[in-house]
Amino acid sequence: MKVNRFVVRWICSVFVVLALAAASFGQVFVSVRFGPPALPVYAQPLCPGPGYFWTPGYWGWNDDGGYYWVPGTWVVAPVGMLWTPGYWGWGGGLYAWHPGYWGPHIGFYGGINYGFGYGGVGFVGGEWRGGAFYYNRSVTNVSVTNVTNVYNRRVVVNNTTTSFNGGTGGVAVRATPQEEAAEREQHTAPLAEQTQHEHLASQNRQNFASENHGRPAIAATAKAGDFSGRSAVPARDAGGEYHEPAMSPKEARGPSAPGNRPFTPANSNNANRTTGGSTPTPEDKVKSNEGFRPFTPPNSSKSAGTTSSEEKGAGSNESKVKTAAPESNPPRANGSKASRPAPQSHKSSPPPKKQNAPKEDRHKGKGQ
Numbered sequence: 001m002k003v004n005r006f007v008v009r010w011i012c013s014v015f016v017v018l019a020l021a022a023a024s025f026g027q028v029f030v031s032v033r034f035g036p037p038a039l040p041v042y043a044q045p046l047c048p049g050p051g052y053f054w055t056p057g058y059w060g061w062n063d064d065g066g067y068y069w070v071p072g073t074w075v076v077a078p079v080g081m082l083w084t085p086g087y088w089g090w091g092g093g094l095y096a097w098h099p100g101y102w103g104p105h106i107g108f109y110g111g112i113n114y115g116f117g118y119g120g121v122g123f124v125g126g127e128w129r130g131g132a133f134y135y136n137r138s139v140t141n142v143s144v145t146n147v148t149n150v151y152n153r154r155v156v157v158n159n160t161t162t163s164f165n166g167g168t169g170g171v172a173v174r175a176t177p178q179e180e181a182a183e184r185e186q187h188t189a190p191l192a193e194q195t196q197h198e199h200l201a202s203q204n205r206q207n208f209a210s211e212n213h214g215r216p217a218i219a220a221t222a223k224a225g226d227f228s229g230r231s232a233v234p235a236r237d238a239g240g241e242y243h244e245p246a247m248s249p250k251e252a253r254g255p256s257a258p259g260n261r262p263f264t265p266a267n268s269n270n271a272n273r274t275t276g277g278s279t280p281t282p283e284d285k286v287k288s289n290e291g292f293r294p295f296t297p298p299n300s301s302k303s304a305g306t307t308s309s310e311e312k313g314a315g316s317n318e319s320k321v322k323t324a325a326p327e328s329n330p331p332r333a334n335g336s337k338a339s340r341p342a343p344q345s346h347k348s349s350p351p352p353k354k355q356n357a358p359k360e361d362r363h364k365g366k367g368q
Contacts, residue, residue: 031094031254033247035170036067037209038161038239042219044116045074045233047142050149051133053077054125054140055194056085056114057220059163059209061097062202066249067209069216070201071232072116073224075193078102080128084182085109085118090167094254102188108180110165111173113158116140120173124155161239197224214238 036059044054057072077083086100087110098110106123117125117139126135134149135142139157142150164170175183201207204227206217212235218227219235226232245252 029096029255030061031096032061032088033094033252033254034245035090035095035164035167036088037163037214037242039112039114039163040069040215040219040235040239041161041237042072042235043233044072044141045220045222045231047135047140047147048074048222049146051076053083053133054116055083055100056116056118058086058114059088060198060202062208063249063253065202065205065208065210066245066252068202068204068207069209069212069219070198070207071216071218071227072114072220073194073197074222075191075224077133078188078191079131080104081188082106082123082128085112085114087112088164090164090170095164095167096254100190102190103182103185105182105185106179107182108175111171112163112165113160117155119155119157120160120171121176121179124153163239191224193224197221200225200227209242210244213242214240 039057039059042057047054052074053076055073055075058070059067060070062068081102082105083102084100084107087098088095089098089110090096100109101107109118109120111120112118113120117123117136124136125140126133128134129149132149134151135147136153136155137150138152138155144150160171162169162171165173201218204218205211215235215238217234218232220233221227222231
């Protein structure tokens with residue numbers, strides 16, 4: 001009887017995680033009337049071992065508490081697959097969330113500099129060679145004691161912390177033909193541990209921007225869902241000056257509508273779709289400032305200048321690829337015009353009560 005009860009509980013827990021994944025990936029459209037804070041500055045935890053893939057942190061949304069930080073983390077990647085991060089894109093006076101996905105090539109992620117190989121275009125943190133993943137030590141925090149599949153390739157970087165595409169103060173970048181072609185490929189939803197990681201982050205009040213003012217106590221973790229002191233890495237600094245929004249989260253929430261299928265099969269006609277990174281009209285620029293005060297960009301001492309990642313080390317997300325080509329070998333466009341799939345949602349949960357910050361005995365990664 002005890003064994004049977006254990007099996008039943010295990011099966012139930014699996015169904016819960018899968019349900020969360022489905023809700024996060026393709027059911028609810030999320031749009032907000034003001035943009036997220038700047039990306040915080042933090043160090044990358046040491047890679048736990050071979051086969052782990054870095055998924056950068058991002059600002060999620062909760063209808064009761066507003067923006068909250070989902071820490072960057074390491075997950076075991078599906079063999080041969082690369083992670084395209086999600087991003088916030090502005091359009092029609094609203095900021096909409098475009099979810100991340102796994103695929104054979106890196107697609108468009110808003111031109112956002114998430115760091116650690118994600119400099120805005122492509123990914124230079126590593127590459128698949130057969131069934132093994134090799135890590136570029138110039139921008140990734142790995143130990144040759146635990147991981148032997150490594151190489152060093154120089155990457156020129158540029159410091160930025162902007163967290164959204166389009167609109168006032170956003171990244172003015174649109175998808176390339178190669179990125180559009182990558183988006184028409186077959187994709188895989190975020191892993192169950194990624195979805196659970198996001199859900200757990202939404203349960204910690206300290207992750208909300210209203211509490212941490214853009215500098216979360218847990219900016220990254222060594223493994224998904226592990227928020228303990230041994231795994232957690234705090235932010236070194238906020239990426240820019242934080243300003244309290246002029247409206248409540250409920251007032252800021254844009255219209256909700258059932259989401260379309262998160263990804264479109266190859267060779268489909270998406271010519272009528274638009275992306276969050278479209279060029280704003282003068283009227284849209286006025287709308288984009290309604291109801292909030294824009295965030296102040298980082299000061300020149302943190303964001304100015306161009307440096308080499310070999311000089312900085314791989315332990316910080318204060319880097320953006322400037323000239324290096326993507327390592328993901330994106331496919332050629334097939335000639336049809338396409339854009340990013342319809343925005344989808346984060347799973348919204350009521351903000352929890354305050355919790356104590358993690359202990360300081362953590363793995364910070366290189367560059368500390």
